Amino acid sequence: MTILLKNNLKWFPYAIFVWAVIVSYSRIYLGVHFPIDILVGAFIGTLLGVIFGTLAKKVINKQKITT
Numbered sequence: 001m002t003i004l005l006k007n008n009l010k011w012f013p014y015a016i017f018v019w020a021v022i023v024s025y026s027r028i029y030l031g032v033h034f035p036i037d038i039l040v041g042a043f044i045g046t047l048l049g050v051i052f053g054t055l056a057k058k059v060i061n062k063q064k065i066t067t
Contacts, residue, residue, distance in 0.1 A: 003050065024042065
């Protein structure tokens, strides 16, 4: 989402990051997850988000060129 919307909504990446940190901390505080669970999940989520966000941006740009 931040890759696609960062030009339109400048505050959006910061809001999403703060929200993710709060949710992550709450999972550790409540004892639902270990810290390594959160770190690995954040890494995998970031990696997949960057990959699919970049692919989506390329598809959107390609559609704009052809129309």
